[in-house]
Amino acid sequence: MTASDREAFAPLLGGCHCGAVRYRISASPRRHSLCCCVDCRRSAGAPLVGWACVSESDLSVTGQTAGYNSSGDIERAFCPRCGTGLFYRSASLFPGEVDVSTGTLDDPGALPPTEVIQVADAPPWWETIGSLPRHARFPGEG
Incomplete structure (x- = not known):
């Protein structure tokens, strides 16, 4: 990434629930x-997890x-x-990098996904997600 690319990038902010x-x-x-891997699903308690891969030097953390x-060696x-x-x-799979859970971004819409990985581990109903009914809030709410 060049200096001008770095200047044009709007930082992404996020954090934990509390x-x-x-x-x-x-x-x-x-x-x-x-x-969609089993480990990510179990650790998050969710059907899939979003991960943004960044250089360790591009991530600053408080708290x-x-x-x-x-x-x-997965931490x-x-x-x-x-x-x-x-x-x-x-360190063995992604040396010098860290994956940041994109569900924790303040503005998750700022970073569209670029790929779906580990689909071999996806549950059998994975392919039908796009055909499920959609509700703006809970079913039955105005």
Whole structure:
């Protein structure tokens, strides 16, 4: 990324649910993956997890996080106060990089996904998501 690219990029801000941990991404992520793997689903309690891959040097964090080694050298960082999953690191898979959970962005619309990964682990109903009924809020609300 050139100096002019860095100047044109609007930083991405985010944090945990309770606000004890905040972060700032200062350069454009290399990718924004929606992950369907079993480990991500179980750690997040969600059918998929969004991850923005950034250089460690482009991420600044305030507040304390706790870590959990989920397998091998994979470290998942979360807020110890509210439990929000925030970061994923693996020195062997992504040296010098950190994946930031995009569900924790202040403005998740600012970073559209670029790919869906680990679809071999997706539940069988994955392909039907686009055909489900849509509701602006809860079903039956005006």
